[in-house]
Amino acid sequence: MRKRVxxxxxxxxxxxxxxSAFLEAFAPLVANASHAEIVICPPYVNLPAAVEAARGTxxxxxxxxxxxxxxxxxxxxxxxxxxxxxxxxxxxVGHSERRQYFHETxxxxxxxxxxxxxxxxxxxxxxxxxxxxxxxxxxxSVLRIQCAGGIAGLTPEQFARIVIAYEPVWAIGTGKTATPxxxxxAHGVLRAEMASCFGAAAADSCRILYGGSVKPDxxxxxxxxxxxxxxxxxxxxxxxxxxxxxxxx
Ligand code: 13P
Numbered sequence: 001m002r003k004r005v006x007x008x009x010x011x012x013x014x015x016x017x018x019x020s021a022f023l024e025a026f027a028p029l030v031a032n033a034s035h036a037e038i039v040i041c042p043p044y045v046n047l048p049a050a051v052e053a054a055r056g057t058x059x060x061x062x063x064x065x066x067x068x069x070x071x072x073x074x075x076x077x078x079x080x081x082x083x084x085x086x087x088x089x090x091x092x093v094g095h096s097e098r099r100q101y102f103h104e105t106x107x108x109x110x111x112x113x114x115x116x117x118x119x120x121x122x123x124x125x126x127x128x129x130x131x132x133x134x135x136x137x138x139x140x141s142v143l144r145i146q147c148a149g150g151i152a153g154l155t156p157e158q159f160a161r162i163v164i165a166y167e168p169v170w171a172i173g174t175g176k177t178a179t180p181x182x183x184x185x186a187h188g189v190l191r192a193e194m195a196s197c198f199g200a201a202a203a204d205s206c207r208i209l210y211g212g213s214v215k216p217d218x219x220x221x222x223x224x225x226x227x228x229x230x231x232x233x234x235x236x237x238x239x240x241x242x243x244x245x246x247x248x249x
Contacts, residue, residue, distance in 0.1 A: 005036060005037045005124075005230035006037070006039070006230050006246060006247045007040070007041065007090070008039070008234075008243055009064060009092060010040065010042045010043065010234075013043075014043070016046045022238075022240055023057075024053065025240035026059070026240035027057045029240060029244035030059070033058075036230060037058075037060065038058060039059070039062050039124075040059060041062040041090065041091075041092055042061070044064075047061060047083070048087075051086060061087060061088050062083075063090070064092050065092065065098055066079060066080050066091050067112070069115070070115075079115070080116050080121055091116045091123055091124070092124045092165075092232075093116060093123045093124065094108075096128055096169045100169075106149025109125060110154070113125055113150070113162060117158050123163070124162075124163045124165050124209065125151060125164050127143055127165070127166060127190070128165075128167040139186065143166075143186060143190055144193055148193075156202060159198045163206070163207045163209060164194075165211050166186050166190060166208055166210055168182075168186070169212075173234060173235060175213050177215075177218050180222050180225045183210045183225065183227075184226070184227040187227035208228070210231055211231060213235075214233045214246060216242055216245035216249070219245075219249040
Protein backbone atom coordinates (compact mmCIF):
# COMPACT_ATOMS: atom_id res chain seq x y z
CA MET A 1 0.00 0.00 0.00
CA ARG A 2 1.51 3.32 -1.06
CA LYS A 3 0.87 6.11 1.43
CA ARG A 4 -0.29 9.23 -0.32
CA VAL A 5 1.75 12.42 -0.36
CA UNK A 6 0.11 15.82 -0.68
CA UNK A 7 2.80 18.41 -1.17
CA UNK A 8 2.62 22.16 -1.67
CA UNK A 9 5.23 23.85 -3.81
CA UNK A 10 5.08 27.50 -2.88
CA UNK A 11 7.52 28.59 -5.57
CA UNK A 12 8.57 32.24 -5.02
CA UNK A 13 5.65 33.24 -2.80
CA UNK A 14 5.24 34.36 0.82
CA UNK A 15 7.42 36.04 3.44
CA UNK A 16 8.43 34.42 6.75
CA UNK A 17 5.53 36.13 8.55
CA UNK A 18 3.08 34.91 5.89
CA UNK A 19 4.54 31.42 6.21
CA SER A 20 3.91 31.32 9.96
CA ALA A 21 0.39 32.73 9.53
CA PHE A 22 -0.40 30.11 6.88
CA LEU A 23 0.71 27.25 9.12
CA GLU A 24 -1.20 28.57 12.10
CA ALA A 25 -4.39 28.55 10.03
CA PHE A 26 -3.64 25.35 8.09
CA ALA A 27 -2.45 22.98 10.85
CA PRO A 28 -5.80 22.66 12.68
CA LEU A 29 -7.61 22.05 9.38
CA VAL A 30 -5.50 18.96 8.61
CA ALA A 31 -4.92 17.74 12.17
CA ASN A 32 -6.96 14.56 11.56
CA ALA A 33 -5.64 13.80 8.08
CA SER A 34 -3.60 10.65 8.71
CA HIS A 35 -4.22 9.14 5.24
CA ALA A 36 -1.39 11.13 3.68
CA GLU A 37 1.99 12.68 4.30
CA ILE A 38 1.62 16.45 4.16
CA VAL A 39 4.57 18.48 2.89
CA ILE A 40 5.08 22.19 2.33
CA CYS A 41 8.01 23.56 0.36
CA PRO A 42 8.56 27.30 0.94
CA PRO A 43 11.40 29.43 -0.44
CA TYR A 44 14.77 28.83 1.26
CA VAL A 45 14.71 31.91 3.50
CA ASN A 46 11.39 30.88 5.05
CA LEU A 47 12.37 27.31 5.90
CA PRO A 48 13.27 28.05 9.55
CA ALA A 49 9.95 29.85 10.09
CA ALA A 50 8.08 26.97 8.45
CA VAL A 51 9.88 24.30 10.49
CA GLU A 52 9.20 26.25 13.68
CA ALA A 53 5.51 26.78 12.89
CA ALA A 54 5.02 23.11 11.90
CA ARG A 55 6.62 21.76 15.08
CA GLY A 56 4.28 19.38 16.92
CA THR A 57 2.14 18.80 13.80
CA UNK A 58 2.35 16.06 11.17
CA UNK A 59 3.23 18.65 8.51
CA UNK A 60 6.72 18.23 7.09
CA UNK A 61 8.81 20.86 5.37
CA UNK A 62 10.88 20.62 2.22
CA UNK A 63 13.13 22.69 0.02
CA UNK A 64 12.37 23.52 -3.61
CA UNK A 65 15.86 22.81 -4.91
CA UNK A 66 19.40 22.11 -3.68
CA UNK A 67 22.96 22.00 -4.97
CA UNK A 68 24.69 18.62 -5.19
CA UNK A 69 27.88 19.42 -3.30
CA UNK A 70 28.04 19.59 0.48
CA UNK A 71 29.79 22.96 0.69
CA UNK A 72 32.19 25.17 -1.21
CA UNK A 73 32.58 28.40 -3.15
CA UNK A 74 29.20 28.27 -4.96
CA UNK A 75 27.62 31.66 -4.42
CA UNK A 76 23.89 31.52 -3.97
CA UNK A 77 23.62 27.76 -3.59
CA UNK A 78 22.26 25.69 -0.68
CA UNK A 79 23.29 22.09 0.03
CA UNK A 80 21.37 19.02 1.14
CA UNK A 81 23.01 18.87 4.58
CA UNK A 82 22.05 22.53 5.10
CA UNK A 83 18.42 21.73 4.31
CA UNK A 84 18.49 18.75 6.65
CA UNK A 85 20.10 20.83 9.40
CA UNK A 86 17.34 23.42 9.25
CA UNK A 87 14.73 20.67 9.71
CA UNK A 88 13.71 19.80 6.15
CA UNK A 89 12.72 16.20 5.43
CA UNK A 90 11.94 16.62 1.73
CA UNK A 91 13.23 18.44 -1.33
CA UNK A 92 11.84 18.99 -4.82
CA VAL A 93 14.34 18.14 -7.57
CA GLY A 94 14.18 18.98 -11.26
CA HIS A 95 10.98 21.01 -11.30
CA SER A 96 10.13 22.09 -14.85
CA GLU A 97 10.66 25.74 -13.88
CA ARG A 98 14.20 24.85 -12.81
CA ARG A 99 14.69 22.99 -16.09
CA GLN A 100 13.22 25.85 -18.13
CA TYR A 101 14.74 28.92 -16.46
CA PHE A 102 17.83 27.61 -14.66
CA HIS A 103 19.32 25.06 -17.04
CA GLU A 104 18.53 22.01 -14.97
CA THR A 105 19.17 18.80 -16.91
CA UNK A 106 18.53 15.12 -16.28
CA UNK A 107 22.19 14.87 -15.32
CA UNK A 108 21.96 17.57 -12.63
CA UNK A 109 18.67 16.05 -11.45
CA UNK A 110 20.47 12.76 -10.85
CA UNK A 111 23.32 14.46 -8.94
CA UNK A 112 20.89 16.44 -6.81
CA UNK A 113 18.76 13.37 -6.10
CA UNK A 114 21.80 11.44 -4.89
CA UNK A 115 22.90 14.38 -2.71
CA UNK A 116 19.42 14.68 -1.18
CA UNK A 117 19.34 10.98 -0.33
CA UNK A 118 22.80 11.09 1.18
CA UNK A 119 21.61 13.80 3.57
CA UNK A 120 18.54 11.76 4.53
CA UNK A 121 16.05 13.89 2.59
CA UNK A 122 13.24 12.45 0.47
CA UNK A 123 13.59 13.87 -3.04
CA UNK A 124 10.46 14.54 -5.10
CA UNK A 125 11.90 14.07 -8.58
CA UNK A 126 9.88 15.92 -11.23
CA UNK A 127 9.37 14.82 -14.82
CA UNK A 128 6.88 15.87 -17.47
CA UNK A 129 6.47 16.77 -21.11
CA UNK A 130 6.05 20.21 -22.68
CA UNK A 131 3.02 21.11 -24.78
CA UNK A 132 4.80 20.78 -28.12
CA UNK A 133 6.11 17.38 -27.07
CA UNK A 134 2.61 16.16 -26.18
CA UNK A 135 1.23 17.56 -29.45
CA UNK A 136 3.99 15.79 -31.36
CA UNK A 137 3.01 12.50 -29.72
CA UNK A 138 6.33 12.40 -27.87
CA UNK A 139 5.03 12.29 -24.28
CA UNK A 140 6.05 8.70 -23.61
CA SER A 141 9.49 9.04 -25.13
CA VAL A 142 10.15 12.27 -23.19
CA LEU A 143 9.22 10.57 -19.93
CA ARG A 144 11.44 7.60 -20.77
CA ILE A 145 14.39 9.87 -21.57
CA GLN A 146 13.93 11.85 -18.34
CA CYS A 147 13.77 8.61 -16.35
CA ALA A 148 16.80 7.17 -18.11
CA GLY A 149 18.91 10.26 -17.44
CA GLY A 150 17.58 11.37 -14.07
CA ILE A 151 16.48 8.24 -12.18
CA ALA A 152 17.79 5.04 -13.76
CA GLY A 153 21.30 5.80 -12.48
CA LEU A 154 20.24 5.40 -8.86
CA THR A 155 21.01 2.21 -6.96
CA PRO A 156 17.97 0.06 -6.01
CA GLU A 157 18.41 1.23 -2.39
CA GLN A 158 18.36 4.87 -3.51
CA PHE A 159 15.39 4.33 -5.82
CA ALA A 160 13.38 2.86 -2.93
CA ARG A 161 13.57 6.21 -1.14
CA ILE A 162 12.49 8.64 -3.85
CA VAL A 163 9.08 10.00 -4.80
CA ILE A 164 8.37 10.89 -8.44
CA ALA A 165 6.14 13.76 -9.54
CA TYR A 166 4.60 13.72 -13.01
CA GLU A 167 4.00 17.34 -13.95
CA PRO A 168 3.00 17.96 -17.56
CA VAL A 169 4.45 21.41 -18.21
CA TRP A 170 1.38 22.56 -20.14
CA ALA A 171 -0.78 21.97 -17.05
CA ILE A 172 1.33 24.04 -14.64
CA GLY A 173 -0.26 27.33 -13.63
CA THR A 174 -2.49 27.27 -16.69
CA GLY A 175 -5.71 25.94 -15.18
CA LYS A 176 -5.48 23.08 -17.71
CA THR A 177 -5.35 19.88 -15.70
CA ALA A 178 -4.52 16.59 -17.31
CA THR A 179 -7.65 14.47 -17.10
CA PRO A 180 -7.39 11.76 -14.43
CA UNK A 181 -7.11 9.22 -17.27
CA UNK A 182 -4.31 11.12 -19.02
CA UNK A 183 -2.39 11.45 -15.75
CA UNK A 184 -2.92 7.79 -14.86
CA UNK A 185 -1.69 6.74 -18.29
CA ALA A 186 1.51 8.76 -17.88
CA HIS A 187 1.98 7.33 -14.39
CA GLY A 188 1.63 3.86 -15.86
CA VAL A 189 4.32 4.64 -18.42
CA LEU A 190 6.63 5.86 -15.65
CA ARG A 191 5.94 2.85 -13.47
CA ALA A 192 6.63 0.46 -16.35
CA GLU A 193 9.89 2.27 -17.04
CA MET A 194 10.85 2.00 -13.37
CA ALA A 195 9.92 -1.70 -13.40
CA SER A 196 12.31 -2.28 -16.27
CA CYS A 197 15.12 -0.58 -14.31
CA PHE A 198 14.48 -1.73 -10.76
CA GLY A 199 12.01 -4.62 -10.98
CA ALA A 200 8.24 -4.80 -10.66
CA ALA A 201 8.09 -4.89 -6.86
CA ALA A 202 10.27 -1.79 -6.45
CA ALA A 203 8.29 0.08 -9.12
CA ASP A 204 5.04 -0.93 -7.48
CA SER A 205 6.18 0.58 -4.16
CA CYS A 206 7.22 3.91 -5.68
CA ARG A 207 4.88 6.81 -5.12
CA ILE A 208 4.10 8.88 -8.20
CA LEU A 209 2.42 12.24 -7.59
CA TYR A 210 0.54 14.29 -10.16
CA GLY A 211 1.14 18.04 -10.45
CA GLY A 212 -0.42 20.68 -12.68
CA SER A 213 -3.43 22.84 -11.76
CA VAL A 214 -4.60 20.58 -8.94
CA LYS A 215 -7.47 22.35 -7.17
CA PRO A 216 -10.01 21.43 -4.48
CA ASP A 217 -12.59 20.68 -7.17
CA UNK A 218 -10.50 18.30 -9.28
CA UNK A 219 -8.35 16.54 -6.69
CA UNK A 220 -10.85 13.78 -5.92
CA UNK A 221 -11.09 12.58 -9.52
CA UNK A 222 -7.31 12.43 -9.74
CA UNK A 223 -6.93 10.59 -6.42
CA UNK A 224 -9.51 8.01 -7.47
CA UNK A 225 -7.03 6.74 -10.03
CA UNK A 226 -5.17 3.72 -8.71
CA UNK A 227 -1.95 4.96 -10.35
CA UNK A 228 -1.96 8.40 -8.71
CA UNK A 229 -0.40 8.44 -5.25
CA UNK A 230 -0.78 12.08 -4.37
CA UNK A 231 -0.31 15.58 -5.69
CA UNK A 232 2.30 18.31 -5.97
CA UNK A 233 0.29 21.50 -5.78
CA UNK A 234 1.39 25.01 -6.74
CA UNK A 235 -1.10 27.89 -6.70
CA UNK A 236 -3.82 26.12 -4.73
CA UNK A 237 -1.41 25.33 -1.89
CA UNK A 238 -0.92 29.02 -1.04
CA UNK A 239 -4.24 29.42 0.74
CA UNK A 240 -4.82 27.42 3.96
CA UNK A 241 -8.47 26.58 3.22
CA UNK A 242 -7.76 25.62 -0.35
CA UNK A 243 -4.78 23.38 0.47
CA UNK A 244 -6.64 21.83 3.43
CA UNK A 245 -9.53 21.01 1.07
CA UNK A 246 -7.04 19.29 -1.24
CA UNK A 247 -5.37 17.35 1.59
CA UNK A 248 -8.72 16.16 2.98
CA UNK A 249 -10.34 15.76 -0.49
P1 13P B 1 0.07 24.73 -10.24
O1 13P B 1 -0.65 23.85 -9.24
O2 13P B 1 0.04 26.19 -9.85
O3 13P B 1 -0.35 24.46 -11.63
O4 13P B 1 1.62 24.33 -10.14
C1 13P B 1 1.98 23.00 -10.23
C2 13P B 1 3.40 22.85 -9.88
O5 13P B 1 4.27 23.29 -10.59
C3 13P B 1 3.75 22.18 -8.62
O6 13P B 1 5.10 21.90 -8.52
